[in-house]
Amino acid sequence: MxxxxxxxxxxxxxxxxxxxxxxxxxxxxxxxxLGWLVKGILILIVVIVITPILLILGVQWWLKRNLIQDKCPVCSQEFPAFNTTQFQCPNCGEPLKVEAGHFSRLTPPGTIDVQAVDVSVQQLED
Missing domain, CATH: 1.20.5 (Single alpha-helices involved in coiled-coils or other helix-helix interfaces)
Known part of the structure; x- marks a missing residue:
């Protein structure tokens, strides 16, 4: 053979x-x-396989709802932040908050925003 x-x-x-x-x-x-034992083991295996998939999908859904990407109103640096939070801009350090899906400055009441204008200086000769 x-x-x-x-x-x-x-x-x-x-x-x-x-x-x-x-x-x-x-x-x-x-x-x-002992069929209940076999069924229990099979159910446990199915739960172990499905749980990580459901967790990943749940975290992705939560991040899509709560993560906002916008530009800083002071320095125009774009970065992400969580919805309805207060934080500082990582570039300029300006205190910001998220309102209606956009970043806005966190200023105390009564603060007036002004924009500086560059004025050229002419020297007068005597």
């Missing part, structure tokens, strides 16, 4: 034998009334 053919047949059946043994054990457990 050809030894090589026997070895390849043995290698092919080794992977199949693991599945056959697993199915036989499951069949024996079901037949003696």
């Amino acid at each position: 050809n030894q090589e053919r026997f070895k390849t047949l043995q290698i092919r059946l080794s992977g199949l034998s693991n599945w056959l043994i697993t199915l036989a054990v499951i069949g024996i457990l079901i037949s003696i009334g």
Whole structure:
């Protein structure tokens, strides 16, 4: 008999034998009334597989609702921030808050914003 053919047949059946043994054990457990154990293990495996997928989808949904990307009103640096929070601009350090999906300056009441205008100075000669 050809030894090589026997070895390849043995290698092919080794992977199949693991599945056959697993199915036989499951069949024996079901037949003696331990089907609830097998069903419980299968449910546990399904929960372990589905839970990370649901967590990833939930975190993505939450981030889409609560993460705002906008420009600083002072220095025009664009960066993300969480909705309805107060923070400082990472570029200029200006205190900001998120209102209606946009960044606005966090200033005390009564503060008046002014814009500086560069005025060229002419020297008069005496």
